[in-house]
């Protein structure tokens with residue numbers, strides 16, 4: 294075996310010449326490979342069993358997961374090789390106590406440089422091509438998507454269906470393309486359902502498209518992921534994936550109710566827009582306590598010197614014009630000003646009738 298500093302025993306080279314590489318067998322590679330496999334396995338276990346992200350609940354999310362896993366696997370392989378080489382070198386080539394010499398001055402290794410340029414180039418190209426294909430597929434809404442308008446406003450989400458129905462909870466049918474048209478009315482917001490994996494900014498004055506094809510029934514959180522003001526952390530609602538037939542029945546039922554007499558329609562509007570979460574209203578069995586009890590509206594209207602119906606309408610469309618005493622401003626969402634006129638009218642009629650002790 295040839296060692297660093299060994300002279301050439303057969304005298305082939307000039308005496309005293311130092312051989313180029315310290316060890317001339319495959320042992321270091323075997324050792325590094327063994328450490329790398331151990332590290333890779335460890336990182337793989339952590340990556341696979343760690344509860345990092347919710348399992349995909351849409352076709353689009355499934356494709357994004359595919360890219361996510363490719364990148365993770367590539368990262369684990371690189372991590373394992375680099376750390377294995379470092380660990381091996383730290384132990385094997387540790388400086389001896391009395392060794393004050395410098396390492397051999399090596400520079401330039403064309404083959405190595407080609408390898409470390411070509412391999413990353415191939416990895417990056419593969420990742421970008423795969424990502425481009427996924428992006429393209431994920432923006433395909435097919436021929437008959439359900440179109441839903443998504444309206445973001447401090448600090449609430451509103452969803453509008455083609456019939457004009459507006460709700461505070463996003464309901465979508467299983468396995469049908471849903472094309473969201475996302476916009477904002479005040480500042481930047483961002484629409485995010487972790488289980489659907491995609492995020493889309495909501496920008497005032499612009500409308501962005503996002504396609505979701507749900508593959509799993511359930512209720513998932515809708516989160517604003519763009520810091521949009523004091524109430525940002527509470528700007529949440531739910532996305533409900535329903536069986537397609539059940540969804541159709543629900544939509545038809547809502548539309549029928551909205552087409553009914555204003556009082557009946559208003560009841561549906563009240564239920565659909567999350568008012569009960571913040572307000573008490575006996576007629577609706579609502580027990581929310583974030584905002585004032587709506588059963589006391591006649592007194593509030595009298596205090597404001599407005600007819601009841603006008604006061605109710607103003608409170609809903611411009612919630613910050615008159616702030617109910619003892620309650621915070623900017624908590625009642627302003628999104629209800631976006632309600633189609635018929636739904637707003639119905640809501641006002643319903644509330645006025647309910648609190649007068651009428652219906």
Ligand code: HEC
Nearest residue numbers: 566567568571583584585593608612615616617620624625
């Ligand atoms: C996130 C909680 C929240 C939701 C959801 C909400 N409100 Fe409010 N609402 C408030 C708060 C807080 C106030 C008091 C501050 C103010 O006057 O703006 C208020 C005030 C009001 C008032 C005026 C009450 C008074 O006594 O002056 C009316 C009317 C009202 N809300 C109706 C509604 C209706 C209808 C809905 C559903 C479409 C709704 N609110 C949804 C929080 C909420």
Ligand SMILES: [Cu+2]
Nearest residue numbers: 482517521528
């Ligand atoms: Cu927001």
